[in-house]
Structure formats: structure tokens, C-alpha cells
Amino acid sequence: MxxxxxxxxxxxxxxxxxxxxxxxxxxxxxxxxxxxxxxxxxxxxxxxxxNQAARQMRTGRSRLIAVRIEPTRDGINGSVLDRFLHGLTETAEGAGYRVMLYTATDAHQEIDAFDDLLGAYDLDAFVLTGTERGDPRTAWLAGRDVPFVTFGRPWDAPEPHPWVDVDNAAGTAQATRHLLATGHRRIGYIGWPLPTSAVGGERRSGWHETLREAGVDPGGLDRETVDGIAEGERTMRELLAAAEPPTAVVCASDSLALGALQAVRGSAAYAPPAGPPTPGGPVAVVGFDDTPVAAAVGLTSVSQPLGVAAARCVDLLTGVLDGQPVDSPVLLQPSLVRRQTA
Amino acid sequence: MxxxxxxxxxxxxxxxxxxxxxxxxxxxxxxxxxxxxxxxxxxxxxxxxxNQAARQMRTGRSRLIAVRIEPTRDGINGSVLDRFLHGLTETAEGAGYRVMLYTATDAHQEIDAFDDLLGAYDLDAFVLTGTERGDPRTAWLAGRDVPFVTFGRPWDAPEPHPWVDVDNAAGTAQATRHLLATGHRRIGYIGWPLPTSAVGGERRSGWHETLREAGVDPGGLDRETVDGIAEGERTMRELLAAAEPPTAVVCASDSLALGALQAVRGSAAYAPPAGPPTPGGPVAVVGFDDTPVAAAVGLTSVSQPLGVAAARCVDLLTGVLDGQPVDSPVLLQPSLVRRQTA
The missing domain is CATH 1.10.260.40 (lambda repressor-like DNA-binding domains)
Incomplete structure (x- = not known):
């Protein structure tokens, strides 16, 4: 050697x-x-x-960026941020940066983590995910002149900051337009409780606005639940038991959609929807995030360009750190991946 | 504020x-x-x-450990190391350590990454995953007195080092015993090409030894392929086309098993195996790694205790760094998660 x-x-x-x-x-x-x-x-x-140490001596940079790793949940939706993390690590390395991880269960714990990390390591910047209304994290970092970008728009942050986001409303709008085009008129929605999720609000509005523009009444087919397969299944059973059940449903996540699919398939053998929808016939289901589980079960789902989002986050960060004007915001378009369920 | x-x-x-x-x-x-x-x-x-800086000043430690993040593949098997990474980050934080990520496509590129990282950052230790025969990484680190643990045994490393592993052979042995107990005698195996994967050899041997001990002839039902859903499907079609096809198959991964399941189900509605196996009846399928996809499609699969493995890696590392005698090796037992397919 x-x-x-x-x-x-x-x-x-x-x-x-x-x-x-x-x-x-x-x-x-x-x-x-x-x-x-x-x-x-x-x-x-x-x-x-x-080596990096020599570069660091020259530039006064640690070339180290920090990002939160989410707690493991059902392994379905969690895979989305894992894919973002893979993309981020790869593109950051290409730009000469390393990624450090931290965990936090809420925004305030995350601010404690910022404080700890900044005290302990010579970090250049943070990448934040999952921005929300009244997000205290961005104000905390901005107030301390710590560079950061967010994957997620600043819903109501007083100060502008660089961000990358995916147009969530455009995703559910695409799904809804596809269902309308294949003859559906009773199109339901299973989403997250509104006050707790800004992204959930966007996804719901894409469905609702598309129906409204098409002159189709969404009345009575709009449901809210916390995320999960069991929750999706229970909610779909409720929709199916209604006097006028839906012939299709758009879901805010693949977990909810997988549950909805189980409710639709019941215990009987399942034939995927083919041809125009018929009352009482198989119900079309669309998920969100195009997870590996969606691919495995043939679930039609909205796909976010996570690799591109991660790369654009790194672009913005290196721009900020190099003192360049950055081309933000970046709003990326999702796409509908059609499989057997719709 | x-x-x-x-x-x-x-x-x-x-x-x-x-x-x-x-x-x-x-x-x-x-x-x-x-x-x-x-x-x-x-x-x-x-x-x-x-803060950490103060602790670091006292202890002379960076309290920073590095681990490789795998390139994104089909999102099924990749989820295994993602789950390990989540567990590692969480338990490392509990012990006062942060995790830094790097990427590498092979062992030699990984050694370049070690070199770069050690030159640039004051790292305390590495956690290596995916050990192989003739692994050059452990010798490189040992030769430079860099502390490390491996998730994966030292197949033939000349110097002992602390490691944690899951008994892969015990996993496929459990799967095979379960199939024998439910009446199967024609039990096939779809695994990875032997010379390229030491773990693959272990998984195959658990199946093979269990059949041998039961006096059941495994002849002609042993197949090798690179990993992937399409590869699993193609290989299973070959097995099903044999003069005496298997009534059950054990697979080295959930990706292969998912492909095998698709071959079994064909395009017809699928009834899961129930009661004793019948020639030409539905073929039982068992996967490995109990991924979210396995849970979603009802695939019986061998589960690795990844959270425990990550925690034991952190235990060993903190022991090594504190100069304590460490209780290595740690060999953990997997368990069979029974669902609809076997």
C-alpha cells in the first residue's frame, strides 16, 4: 500500500x-x-x-453543511426525505462540501440543535426541510447571520431567504385533471388536517381548484386524517359507505393511498380500473410522492424531482457562501407517474 | 428572542x-x-x-463520526442502510456524537474519502458498512490507528477489529424451516452471484444447510442473479418453467422476492398460498430485509434488527474511544416476519 x-x-x-x-x-x-x-x-x-484542510485554511470555510434527518416512520413517506438526503450528499460533495446530520422532533428542538452545532463545529450553512407557517427556525438563523436555504417555501417568513420548493398544488391538479379526462366526476380527496400542514393545504387546493375550474362539485368527498396506511384505509371505507361514493380518490401521500387501495380492494381479487368509471366499479386511487412502495404495488402517484431539488439547494448555498447573487426562489414542477390504479 | x-x-x-x-x-x-x-x-x-466546543476542548475529541451513504438504487434494498443510518444518527446523538456523511462507489474510492476526510476534519472514528472478503478499507484504517467499527463481519481481515453483524444464514435457515414445516419439499433459492457477495454466500448457505439437515434435495432449484425486481421475475419464470418447479422460493432480497412474486402471480388474480402446497398451485415466496415494500405487498420476509445493530455500533465505538475493553463481536439474530406469501 x-x-x-x-x-x-x-x-x-x-x-x-x-x-x-x-x-x-x-x-x-x-x-x-x-x-x-x-x-x-x-x-x-x-x-x-x-486536501480539504488546506482549502479550508485558504478560504476560512469548513465546507460543512448540516441537515436534519427525520425519525423513521412507516418507511414509506420517510423515503422521500431520504432520497433528498442522498441527492444532497452527492451534489454537495461535487461542490466540495460535506453533510453533517442532526435530529430534532420539533422546530424548537431543532433550534437547540442549531445552537449546539454552531457552538461545536465550524459549520458553513444549514439546509432546512419541511418549512411551516410561523416557522421559528428561519428567523433564528437569519438573526444570527447563519447562511441557510430551505427545501420548502417561506410561507410567511418576514425576511426573504433562498428556497427551493416543488409546486405541490400543481401535482394534485395534474392528478385531478387526469381523473377528469378519464371520465371521473365523483373525485374524492384524502388529506392531512389543514391547520397542521401548509404543504397539505397546497395539495388539497390543487384538487379543489381543478374541480372548481371544471365545474365539478367536490361536495362531501373531502376528508382529513393524520398520515398512515390504517388511517387511509379507514377514511376510504367511510367515503365508500357514503350515499354517493366517489369513483376516484386523490391522496396527500402514498401511505394514505395505499390504505385507500386496501379499502377499495377489500379482501376480493382486484381488477384495476379500465375504461370509463362505473358506479360501484373499482375506484381509481392516486398517491403522492412516487415512493418505492407505489412502484411495487402499481399505484399511480405524483413524483417530486427530489434529486433536482437537492442539487438546486446546493447551488443556492454555494452561491450564498461565495457572495454571488442567487437565483431564488426555485419552484420545481412535479409529474404524474401513471400505473395501474388510475 | x-x-x-x-x-x-x-x-x-x-x-x-x-x-x-x-x-x-x-x-x-x-x-x-x-x-x-x-x-x-x-x-x-x-x-x-x-456546548460541544467546550466539551471538545476538555476531551480533545471532535465527537464526530463518519459513515458512507449509499447511492440510491431501487429504493427497496437501499432502505435497509437508510434505516441503519437513522438509528446510527439517533443513538450517536444520545452518546454525544454527530454523524457526517460521505459517498463512495467502491472500496478504493472510499479509502480516498477517508484520506480527504481525515485531512480536512478532526474525525473521531468511522462506521463501515458492507464488509467483503479482502476488504482493503479496514487494513487502511487500522494501519493509521483510526478507530472504526464495522456493520458486517471481518470475513478474512488479518487484524481483529470491533464489529456488529446480523446472522444472515440464520435468517434464510428460519425461512426454509418455516417452509418445510408447512409441507414444502421443492424449495428453491434465488440469490446473488457467489464470488461478489460474502453476505449472499451466508444467505444461500442458511437455505442449503437447512435442506441438507432435513434430508431434502435442493438439486436444480438454486439460481444466481444480480439484484433487482426484473431479475427476480425473470429468474422465477425460469424456475417455474422447469420440469419439476418449486412450490416455494427463498430470496436473498425483497427486490428479488417482489420480482419472483410477480412471476408467480402472472397477470391473473392471485390467491395467497393456504394449506399444504400443491403442484402447480400458488408458490410461496420469502424475501429478505422486511422492507416497507414487503409490508405493503404482504410479502413474508426476514427482518434484520437494524436499530439494535446501529446502537451496538455506537456502543462499541464509544467504548473504543473511551479506551474501554469492548464486548465484540456482536452477532444479532434476525427474525421471520410472516405475512400472506408464505
Missing amino acids: SQKVTISTVAQHARVSRQTVSNVLNAPHIVREETRRRVQEAITELGYRA | SQKVTISTVAQHARVSRQTVSNVLNAPHIVREETRRRVQEAITELGYRA
Whole structure:
């Protein structure tokens, strides 16, 4: 196994001091042409890579960004932020940054984590996920001049800040338009309780506005529940037991949609919807987030461009850290992935 | 918003110097009783929390550990290491450590990442996943006295090191015994190509040894393929087309099992196996890793205790870093989660 090549190895090889090697790397204009050439030859020959510590010394940056990792839930919706995290780590590395993780169960605990992390590590910036109305996290960071971007728009933050988001309303609108186009008129919605989720409000409004524009009455088919497969199943059973049940349902998540699908399929063998909807026939179901579970069970679902979102977050952050004007906000379009259930 | 409470705030409040506050925190025995009491009252009153930087100064530790994040694949098997990462981050935080991420596509790229990270950040230790025969990573770290633990046994590493693993062979053995107990005698196996995966060899051997001990001939029902749903489906079609097809199959992953299930179900409505197996009847399928997809489609699967594995990795690491004798190796038992498919 070869020895690690360091500045000392390069200095020895080029018969110069360590300081001269350092100068060639950091301030080449102050080094004599002949010396510079000799050092650069040694660097090439030995395969020396200037390491992060050296870059950090030059730039005064730690090149370290922090992001929260969510607690494991049902493993379905959690996979969305895991995919964002994978994308973030990969694109951050490409830009010369490393990602550090922290956990927090609410915004106030997250602020405690900021405080701890900033006291302990020389962090360059934070990436926040899951912004909400009255979010105390952005104000806390802005008040301390800590650079950050959010994956999620600033719903009502007083100060502007760079953000990337996916147009959630456009996602459920696409799903609803697809159902209308395939002949559905009784299209229900199973979503999250409104006051607790700004994203949930967006997803609901995409469904509601699309029906309204099409002149279709959404009356009585709008349901709220906390997220989960069992909750989706129970809520769908309620909808199916109504006097005029829906022929299709749009859900705020794949977990809810999977539950809804189980309610629709019941214990009988299931034939996917084909042709125009018939009263009492198989009910079409659309989920949100295009999780691996959706792909596995053939669930039609709205897909967020998570890799692109992560890359744009890194773009914005490096822009902010380099003192460049940043091209924010970034609002990305989701797309409907059609499978067997709608 | 309240100002951040620092050592200076505490010093001002208690009318002592910053050094005295620092002494109370780090060497209380050298501080006069009356002064110590006054500083401690100020700490309580102001809600001062000694931060990580202060602890780091005392201990000479960064309290930072690094772990690789895998590239996103089909989102099914990838979820296993994501669950491990969640557990690791949570238990590491409980022990006062933060987790930093890096990516690498092979062992040599990972060693480059070690080199970069150690040059750039004051890391305490690494957690390695996915150990293999002839693994160059452990030798590299051991040769530089960098503390590490592996999630995965040292298949042939010359030097012992602390490790945590799950008994993979015990998992497929449990699955095979369950199939034998429910009357199956033609039990196939779909696994990974042997020379490329030590874990794959373990999983295969659990199936093979269990059949051998039961006096059941595994002949002709053993298949190898790279991982993936499409690969599982294709391989299962081959098995089903054999002169004497299996009545059950054990798979090395949920991805392969999901593909196998699709081959079994074909396009017809599927009735899960019930009662003793009948030639040409529905074929039982068992997966490995109990992923969210397995839960969603009712796939019987072997479950690894990933949260426990992560916690034991942190236990071992803190032991190593504290210079304590560590209780390694740790070999954890998987369990069979029975659902509809077997």
C-alpha cells in the first residue's frame, strides 16, 4: 500500500521547503517561475491532492453543511426525505462540501440543535426541510447571520431567504385533471388536517381548484386524517359507505393511498380500473410522492424531482457562501407517474 | 428572542471572570466553594448549556463520526442502510456524537474519502458498512490507528477489529424451516452471484444447510442473479418453467422476492398460498430485509434488527474511544416476519 502523499513529500521531492509548496498551492504568483514548475511537476508525479484542510485554511470555510434527518416512520413517506438526503450528499460533495446530520422532533428542538452545532463545529450553512407557517427556525438563523436555504417555501417568513420548493398544488391538479379526462366526476380527496400542514393545504387546493375550474362539485368527498396506511384505509371505507361514493380518490401521500387501495380492494381479487368509471366499479386511487412502495404495488402517484431539488439547494448555498447573487426562489414542477390504479 | 447564554453571560451574572466559569465547568475542585456555588446558580438561572466546543476542548475529541451513504438504487434494498443510518444518527446523538456523511462507489474510492476526510476534519472514528472478503478499507484504517467499527463481519481481515453483524444464514435457515414445516419439499433459492457477495454466500448457505439437515434435495432449484425486481421475475419464470418447479422460493432480497412474486402471480388474480402446497398451485415466496415494500405487498420476509445493530455500533465505538475493553463481536439474530406469501 502506498504512503500518503503530503505537502512534505512534495517538498522533499522538489527539494524546496513546505512553505514553498504551500505558496505554489495558495499564492503561485509569489513563487519564482522555475521553482513553481518544479513543484508542479512533483505534484503531478506523486499524485498529490490538496486536501480539504488546506482549502479550508485558504478560504476560512469548513465546507460543512448540516441537515436534519427525520425519525423513521412507516418507511414509506420517510423515503422521500431520504432520497433528498442522498441527492444532497452527492451534489454537495461535487461542490466540495460535506453533510453533517442532526435530529430534532420539533422546530424548537431543532433550534437547540442549531445552537449546539454552531457552538461545536465550524459549520458553513444549514439546509432546512419541511418549512411551516410561523416557522421559528428561519428567523433564528437569519438573526444570527447563519447562511441557510430551505427545501420548502417561506410561507410567511418576514425576511426573504433562498428556497427551493416543488409546486405541490400543481401535482394534485395534474392528478385531478387526469381523473377528469378519464371520465371521473365523483373525485374524492384524502388529506392531512389543514391547520397542521401548509404543504397539505397546497395539495388539497390543487384538487379543489381543478374541480372548481371544471365545474365539478367536490361536495362531501373531502376528508382529513393524520398520515398512515390504517388511517387511509379507514377514511376510504367511510367515503365508500357514503350515499354517493366517489369513483376516484386523490391522496396527500402514498401511505394514505395505499390504505385507500386496501379499502377499495377489500379482501376480493382486484381488477384495476379500465375504461370509463362505473358506479360501484373499482375506484381509481392516486398517491403522492412516487415512493418505492407505489412502484411495487402499481399505484399511480405524483413524483417530486427530489434529486433536482437537492442539487438546486446546493447551488443556492454555494452561491450564498461565495457572495454571488442567487437565483431564488426555485419552484420545481412535479409529474404524474401513471400505473395501474388510475 | 432571548440572547444566547454564553460563558461571558454567566461570568457577568456571577460577577467572576470567564476563566473562573470555565474552571467551574472543567476543574471544579480548584474553585472556592462559595464562588462555585454562585457560578452554578448563575448557570441554572440563565439556563446555560455547556456546548460541544467546550466539551471538545476538555476531551480533545471532535465527537464526530463518519459513515458512507449509499447511492440510491431501487429504493427497496437501499432502505435497509437508510434505516441503519437513522438509528446510527439517533443513538450517536444520545452518546454525544454527530454523524457526517460521505459517498463512495467502491472500496478504493472510499479509502480516498477517508484520506480527504481525515485531512480536512478532526474525525473521531468511522462506521463501515458492507464488509467483503479482502476488504482493503479496514487494513487502511487500522494501519493509521483510526478507530472504526464495522456493520458486517471481518470475513478474512488479518487484524481483529470491533464489529456488529446480523446472522444472515440464520435468517434464510428460519425461512426454509418455516417452509418445510408447512409441507414444502421443492424449495428453491434465488440469490446473488457467489464470488461478489460474502453476505449472499451466508444467505444461500442458511437455505442449503437447512435442506441438507432435513434430508431434502435442493438439486436444480438454486439460481444466481444480480439484484433487482426484473431479475427476480425473470429468474422465477425460469424456475417455474422447469420440469419439476418449486412450490416455494427463498430470496436473498425483497427486490428479488417482489420480482419472483410477480412471476408467480402472472397477470391473473392471485390467491395467497393456504394449506399444504400443491403442484402447480400458488408458490410461496420469502424475501429478505422486511422492507416497507414487503409490508405493503404482504410479502413474508426476514427482518434484520437494524436499530439494535446501529446502537451496538455506537456502543462499541464509544467504548473504543473511551479506551474501554469492548464486548465484540456482536452477532444479532434476525427474525421471520410472516405475512400472506408464505
